[in-house]
Amino acid sequence: MTTVPAPYARLHEDATSLLEGWTAPNAPQDSLRREFLAVLAAEPRAMWRHGTGVHLTASCLVLDADRSQVLLTLHAKIGIWLPFGGHVEPEDRSVRGAAARETREESGLVGLELGDLVDLDRHALPASQYSACAEHLDLRFVAVDPAGRSAPVVSDESEDVRWWPLDRLPAPIGEDVERLVRAGIAGVIPPRP
Template sequence: MGHIHERIDFAVAVFVVEHGRVLLCLHRQLGKWLPLGGHVELDEDPEQAAIREVREESGLEIELWGERPPTTGPGTRALIAPRFMDIHRIHETHQHVGLIYWARPRGGRLTLASGEHQELRWCTPEELETLQPPLDPPIRWYARKALEEVEGISPGPVAGTSASTAS
């Protein structure tokens, strides 16, 4: 789906983690490694968008990682909060509010959405440092943080940083 608003949209980014690896896609149009994700559509909440985008882009069914508060009641449905949020410029006059989730696969079969991506790859922490084209630093940080929090994998120092500034 295209942009809902001309100046700003909400988008989800999902770092799917399994067996000490994180799933990334090489985006066909942008030519860079990214998590799965996309726009939150008008008829869905962010959780639904995250689940839909991962299914459309990878064939996987996922479970979002996090806690759902016990506050659901008539007229209210509690949502799993994104682990992080950011705002990033898409072009000079348009921005995205990024809702950044961690997830685990729960089914489906990994399938490339060739219209959107050139490649899907499960990456170890070491491979995050050697991907070509290189990962943008924020994507590398989020990927390492997802591995650390979901799998308990200590990321160690990031290339080009000292151990005291790696976390």
């Protein structure tokens, strides 16, 4: 049996605690929350990309200061517009921290106001001879750029990084991004009574 490196064991505890304390906004999201917790309970290597083909990842939706635009990346490997995110790394102190790091690395933006967990997504990955990853269980956070719409930097993981009006999202786009945008807006702007 593979020993789980200590940083991933700590991240496993953090993800479990985060999901146990999260109130899902609807029944489908609560079902995913329970699925993620079941994977964590059954698999101590669930945070480690080299531990198992199904593992948890962290991502972040970035909104501008007035919440009218979203920053997305045109993913270099799969050629669609997505939020920022990826695998947790041993230096990450938390899943939330992993989302912040991934966003910083992929967008070049610093000083974002990282908010709460707003959405979960489970998606299969295309088969690759370079990776054992088969499925990601993604914990998604929201962040706001307090400077407005800072100029992003395109990383080597992206073809492009660009701000988009919420009512004119780009194509091709991840099938779940519109749902994530709605969840992100709801996560940073309290609903009206």
